[in-house]
Amino acid sequence: MTPDRHGSAVVVFPSELEIVTTREFDAPLELVFEVLTKPEHVRNWFAPFTDVVTECSIDLRVGGDYHIVVVTEDGAECSFRGTYIEVEPPTRTVATWLFEGWPDADAVETVELHETDGVTTLTMRLAFRDQAGRDHMTTSDGQADSLDKLEDYLASLQRDVVSS
Numbered sequence: 276m277t278p279d280r281h282g283s284a285v286v287v288f289p290s291e292l293e294i295v296t297t298r299e300f301d302a303p304l305e306l307v308f309e310v311l312t313k314p315e316h317v318r319n320w321f322a323p324f325t326d327v328v329t330e331c332s333i334d335l336r337v338g339g340d341y342h343i344v345v346v347t348e349d350g351a352e353c354s355f356r357g358t359y360i361e362v363e364p365p366t367r368t369v370a371t372w373l374f375e376g377w378p379d380a381d382a383v384e385t386v387e388l389h390e391t392d393g394v395t396t397l398t399m400r401l402a403f404r405d406q407a408g409r410d411h412m413t414t415s416d417g418q419a420d421s422l423d424k425l426e427d428y429l430a431s432l433q434r435d436v437v438s439s
Contacts, residue, residue, distance in 0.1 A: 281423045292409050296399045298422045302429040304390035307397065308365035310429060311386065317343065320428040323420035324348070337362055341370065357384070372401060380408040397422075 284298040300307055310316040312335050318328040322345040329352075330344035342356045354375040361369035365388065372384040385400040403409035 280426055282419065284419045284422050286419075291406060292403045294401045294403075294409070294412055296397075296418060296422075298397050298399075300395050300397065300426055300429055301393065302395055302433060303393065304388050304395045305365045306429065306432065307388055307395040310425065310432070311388075311397075312364075312368065316428070320424040321345065321421055323417035323424070326353075335359065335362055335364075335368075374411075377408070377411045379405075380411040382408060 280299055280301070284296055286294065286296050289295055302310075310320070312333060314331040314333050317333065318331045321331070321343055322328045325348045326345045328343060329346050330342065332343075333339075333341040335341075337359055339359050339362075340356065341359070342354065345353045345355075347353065356373050356375065357371040359368060359370045360383070361367065367385070367387050369383065369385045372382045374380055380403065382401045382403045385398075385402070387398045387400075389396050389398075401412070403412075
């Protein structure tokens with residue numbers, strides 16, 4: 276049985292404009308990459324808490340766009356979008372990142388994956404253009420909950436493979 280890593284995301288602020296989140300998953304690198312980059316998977320874990328993904332499109336190639344829309348329990352719509360700058364399956368993506376609720380909070384998001392002994396470490400770096408954009412990101416509760424959902428989703432996929 277794999278350990279429950281809920282709440283284990285580590286968030287650091289290496290500079291005034293950067294946020295780096297690190298989180299381990301008990302899943303192979305290729306599976307984690309697939310679940311991070313394919314819409315049919317992203318819609319199952321991306322929305323935090325009781326929120327729901329209502330739209331998810333990902334064109335995973337340099338110059339390709341992604342767009343994810345989440346609706347909160349009270350009906351508010353949250354839209355995330357960006358364009359891929361680098362795509363190196365299954366270890367790295369770099370994309371622009373914009374939460375449309377905070378139009379000045381645009382950033383570049385770098386996601387890197389490394390596997391050791393069946394444990395994949397995700398490192399996600401958000402580098403903001405300016406302090407005004409970075410100031411919106413004061414907590415990571417939503418991101419931490421999404422990463423916990425990602426852990427649960429990865430575990431369910433692996434159980435499905437074992438039981439079939």
